Amino acid sequence: MATALIRGLDDLRRTINSWRQQGQRIALVPTMGALHEGHLSLMRLAAQHSDRVCASIFVNPTQFGPNEDFEAYPRDLDRDYALLEKEEVDLLYAPETSDIYCEGFATSVRVSGVSEGLCGGNRPGHFDGVALIVTKLLLRVLPDLAVFGEKDYQQLQVIRRLVRDLDIPVEILGGPTIRETDGLALSSRNAYLNPTERAIAPALYRVLTDYAQKLSTGAPTDLNEACSELIAAGFNRVEYLEWRSSEGLHPPAPGREPGQIPGRLLAAAHLRSTRLIDNVPVLPLADRD
């Protein structure tokens, strides 16, 4: 069956209802398009856990700051559709902005705590926009399962909190980060990198991996040195590079330190105007194989 391309809410509900009446388990994979292998890996994960996969493509204006790349964000619906069809995704839902944000729209969704700091500290309002659009998509599709990438680790935690707090009856599944062979995490924004920047970019994963290894021993580790290594590698600015607990993204505290509990090392760094994010697990030594 060809992938159905649906733009309107009534058509979406009709299709989803017909699947539900047949007792099928439905998975949603929200994206902003410009699809790459990372996105496609989530489609495959969704297919393993459901009968029907619905991908959504919506470049959500409310999660972009005023000086961010909303206008420049890559958009190519035909190419994305062809990729989804090859993956045998059942439905591509691509709503119009005016349909998502009707005239007079006045509602916000804010997840405090886990949204604060890291990306949330540097992109005010970003996770409010994410929480809002994810809530709307979940309410429109009413999937049994929704799949998100660990590439956006803080976003995944925000969504888990949101779903728990609002009793949204959906299972949230996280998919591992898919990388280029040199370690660079796939991202739609990698298209902004010129060849020189592209050669520097894998240093982000390399440095994160090195320092995650050091942190896992519990030995004192200076993360400022990791930032300096990124600058020495050619990054123009390190926005943040921090260890957090993997559950709830809490900062270190007595009894909650690297090497003691499962954590995550997360960073955002800039290559001229391109902002890259990445994160890696920090497993206490005892938890490793």
Ligand code: AMP
């Ligand atoms: P985006 O289109 O950037 O909003 O991403 C849509 C979904 O794909 C999000 O859940 C992301 O975390 C996920 N994603 C983006 N890049 C990757 C990657 N390299 N590997 C796995 N998932 C990814």
